[in-house]
Amino acid sequence: MKKLFPILGILSGILLSYALYQGLVVAPTEQTMGNVQRIFYYHVPSAWTAFILFFVNFGASIAYLIKRRPAADMVALVSAEVGVVFCTVVLVTGPIWARPVWGIWWTWDMRLTSTLVLWLIYVSYLFLRRFSSSGETPVLAASLAVLGALCVPFVYFSIWFFRTQHPQPVMGGGGSIDPRMLHALLVNWLAFSCFAFLICWSRYRLEKFEREVDHAHAMRSLRDPATNIEREPYSERRA
């Protein structure tokens, strides 16, 4: 396991550079949008990665509510944190692309809006974890995660219907896509997923380490009353 980590690090480094090359050099320039279209090679893979991570968060939260294993809670926490980061990338790169192409920074388009709402839900999840004064924060967080995930289809449907009633900017050219573009997109997606997994893993290890430190302190205060002083645990101060 210890060895696998640097290997994975190097692998995602190589993949990311290869994907960068594919996206910036190999893939042909889009005819109508020009070079600005290349941001899609980051935008779309980030979005897919974020959605996968939020899905992982949902699964881990349900698992935690059923089995109450700390590992499930850590997976949920980590995937939400990293998912929010990738989702932020999506929300930032979107307008950068939209401004020159659509002539506007933002529109209440279905995809944009549902991504924004998703981002809001998971930010509120992280807020809850931060502000919780409960000894059972994981339970609260998991409950919120379940409700948040259940909300997603409603967000999607409501905005779909909301927007189809109004004229909306059309995305992409439609029809066939150049195979080199598709290739660049998929390579980028692979690279981003690998990278995301790497971050999640290291964040997971950090979280695990922090909890072990907390546990060690707790065990010490159990043995030695002199160290048993009522104070905020490290994880709460940080979080």
Place this chain on the structure above:
Amino acid sequence: MTDTAPAAVITVHNLIKQFGRFAALRGVTAEFAGGKMFAILGDNGAGKTTLLRTLAGLNRPTSGEVRVLGARDLREVSARVGYMAHPSLLYDEMNGMENLRYFAQLYGIADRDRCTEAIRAVGLSPALVRPVGQYSQGMKQRMSLARALLNDPQILLLDEPFSNVDLKSAHDIVRLLAELRDQGKTLFVVTHQASLLEGVADEFVWMEQGKITDRTRMFATGAGQQELRELQR
């Protein structure tokens, strides 16, 4: 409970309760026999209230085992346990009778007489119309005790029933508690005013830094006295 069940109504085994890094209970192991009054003594932060809340099922233990009336799932026996906390656990906006009638319904008691009986037992008048928020501290404590008595519990867990109470009220409450014990109920009384229970409580349970350090028959003798000196320092 079956005939073969042990006389102990509460058993606690290696009970640990941690709040983050802080360990409020650091391994409590004890058995408590039925029909007795236990006074639980100790410094602030010794874990008395945490122990009581754990026995009431309000705190989930970090590890260790608690059995109340033979049940590990404390929800099963909640109808047979009464709990009185340091705060009154009463709605300030309603009068005593209204409060009790509501809480009685939570135990499935629709009978008004049961509430009247509980209020009389603690030496108050069921006809009091003032909202509880305007009661004196002594009256609040009594009414709070009446609430804990509503379901005629076998086990009573009382947290600081005499704090901020005038001496006469305190003695009245002690007399009532002794009566309840004589009726065969088991009482746990967390208190800082242990001298009030001298000669009344069957056992004094001394807690220090999350552990039970001693159990004495008398308050002012033996280890108790030593502890007392420690406490006073």
Place this chain on the structure above:
Amino acid sequence: MSAPGGITRATLAKDLRMEWRSKDAVNSMLFFSLLVVVVFSFSFDPSSEESRQIAGGLIWVAFLFAAVVALNQTWAREIRNQVLDAYRVSPAPATSLFAAKVLGNFIFVSVLEALMTPLFIVFYRLRSLGPIWQLLIVAVLGTWALVVNGTFFAAMSLRTRSREIMLPLLLFPISIPAMLAMVQATTAILNGEGARFWIVLIATYDLVFTSVCLLLFETILNAE
């Protein structure tokens, strides 16, 4: 042990009685949403035609804010003197408490809506082109959506620092689809258009979130 329904009824009766005496929640909600209405009408000053377009949004935003005031109040009462612990040590099921709180808040917010709607009509010179009964359905379903999630998240924010701030932070993101549906349905009906899709959407939302909240409430209540 008495039936869960009986406990719900007793708790609801207790809450209503306490609210009737103090009128804290209803008064502060009323005044708050009155302020919102006045501030909005200064900032927009719409004509009758325009107001039909924006009224749905204004009304529901005002009610959402007001509901937050009420939702914080209901649990604040249970926290004073730690009365909630008295419920938790009793054999009464947690879901009865939740049901009672949801019903209570539903009544409070409905009263508010009944009192505020005439004001909206006067200030914004509103006249609905669609049938009123449809607006009523939207009001009932929409209020339920706000109140069910709101009650749940208010209970959740009891377990956090600065709980009054936490409630909107938790409630608003998840209420977005419901809010959108309520606003769109109201606007559509006011303008004499169909709102079937939105009504079905809110009804489904209500169904899903009511059942999941009921399922999870006991866990939240005991997560001390």
